[in-house]
Amino acid sequence: MAKTVKPTKGDLLFIKVKAILVTGSEGSGEGNIHNIVVFSNNREHMVIPSRFFNSLRSTVERVMSSINNHDQRFTIDTALKDDENLCDDFSSMGLSIAIGIEASLNDWKEAWESIWEEWCFTGEVKDSQGVIGGIGGARVKLESAIEVNKIRYIMLPSENRQEIINWINKKQDVNYEENFSKNVGVSNAEKSQSFFGRLWSLSTRDTFLWFALIIWVLSIAYLPMRYLFWDNVQSLRRGDSHITINLPVKNPKTVRKRLLSSGFTLDQIKEIPLLRMSKRLTKINQTGRVMIINRNGDIEFEITNSRDLTLILSYICGVYIVLFSATLVLLALRRESVDIVLNSLDINYDSVRLIDKNREIIFVDNIKQAVSIVKSKIYLTSSF
């Protein structure tokens, strides 16, 4: 068996979904499978061919409203050609478009890329709540989908269910079983995002969080720099004749080395009471910084700032690091529990299984239900 080629990141921007449209003349049309392409372009909704834009605009807008997303924009190629003689309207393409948009916005697009050819959809998105309404020519569409070898699942509106059952009953040679209110528990524990994956997706969810994440990284970089390398950094900005030391002095030897390297002589250094641990400065519980200046051989001290802003900033950074990390961890843990609750929900749907042909006809009422069924099938398939 040929090994499945793993899709690249670029491929995942192009979601393919099978839709069925009827071509020919009214009453004697035949169903054609179209591999429509849904591409997130982030600028404006576009349809290819563009002469069908007005026919599909309301469908796309209803889908976006039903998932409460008004920011994303999509280019949708209906795969229709100029000379195609349609006797069907585009509204029945709504369910396919909805699945394409949902897949491109969610984390199951990679899984979808490898199984999309097994699925075929037809159904009208009736309103902004995502209700799926019945379609015309359901029987013709179903007939054409059943004949395509790769298709295993055909999704239709529940409103067309009785029509389809009646049609199957009339056919004597079809062996089928009917399932009512079938329950499928979505158990995608293996496919759910890892803890670190959730952390990453949370922290990069929008521009504001990206900004917060960058500040968090900078804070983490700043803390060791302030505590370990701050003296060296300060020295870079000072001339040879003066040097700034943080108070209280914790390591006189290091300070002596810095003074020597800055041009102070040993005799001058010996005169600095701070380093001799004289009572003069050690008695003062002074914090901040002292500037030691060599004025033509005379050593002067100047306490330049008792409030060390770099130290205060390091405290702020520390608090920020802890708060940001804790918030993200809590949110990631909360999302995990929400996922588990969602995953344990049962999905009810009616279906008909054509035993000899190994096809399942699934009837749905709304987009949310349709998406849940697709996801459950993806995870069930991948877990075996």
Place this chain on the structure above:
Amino acid sequence: MLNQEDIKIDLEALKEARKGGLPIADWRDTALKLFYKLCNNGEEGSCDLSKTLSKELAIECMAELDSYFNIFSFVDDGEKRKWQKLSSQLRVIYSS
């Protein structure tokens, strides 16, 4: 030889012209410039479009040129045939 950067520049110019609306001549000029650049390379065989254009660029060229021809229609059958051939090539690139 077709250059991806040139195509990107022409495509952006076409988008701007379409959004700008008037003067219409700008839209026509930028669309035809991109169209013939893509067609000539495809026909002369000097460049395989699928090796030059990314999927994103292919679908964006397709959407913009399709939008142009939908409004302005074709000058003659030759232009129509060229577009049919080019659109098939572009569709293959991003649908594959």
